[in-house]
Amino acid sequence: MKEEIRKIQTLLDDIQRKSEMKHGESFKESFDLFELPEIVESIVDYLQPLLLPYEAGIYWYLFRHSIIKNGNEYIRVSTRGLGNVKQVLTSSSGQSESLSYGAVQKALNGLITKGAIKKVGDTNRDGTLYKLVLPEEIEICQKRIAEVKITEQPFVDPHKELDYYNIIENRLRIFERDNYKCYYCDMQLTRFSATIDHIQPVSQGGDNSYDNLVTSCLQCNSRRGAKPVMKAILDGEKNRE
């Protein structure tokens, strides 16, 4: 009975591994090198602050030898190999140049607990197959990303940010605000006869923000040119009489 359960377990592991590998293939296909700066940014911003120094060092080592090396999230490494290769990390204890087996094991376990790597396959003599997990897929990072997004949400003043001149729906909002009346001569206009005028002309640094635009009849608009607003309003009044 025990033997059979073990066989079923092996079978299930195999299925799991195959589906993970399939996912790896699709990752490889859709992975774009141009995304790399963004990935590195998210690791430094969201994952690294949650890692201990050895965990971070080993994560970056795995990153370099998986995603950077061949665009694949999977990497097979052995605990002993990570400790022995002097190129990975220098021990902070000062006792030896390389990391102890225990230190590497502890770091790998830490990374697994935090969800930054996943053990995918059985261990063979070349080591264990791991899947490197990127911040957007790591639960503790998702929490952090959400928190940072809430606190760092920049205040956007829609009146300043949006283009109310070139975007047709926004133009209509200017007309509606002004009740389709010319700002200068008060003439009643329609959406077909109304034009948009810049209070501060573009030539003088005026932008297309909500606050810098007014509804104008064609006559006032073309007559105004770069005239100051007050002058245009006075001329508009004359125009009305």
Ligand SMILES: [Zn+2]
């Ligand atoms: Zn007018």
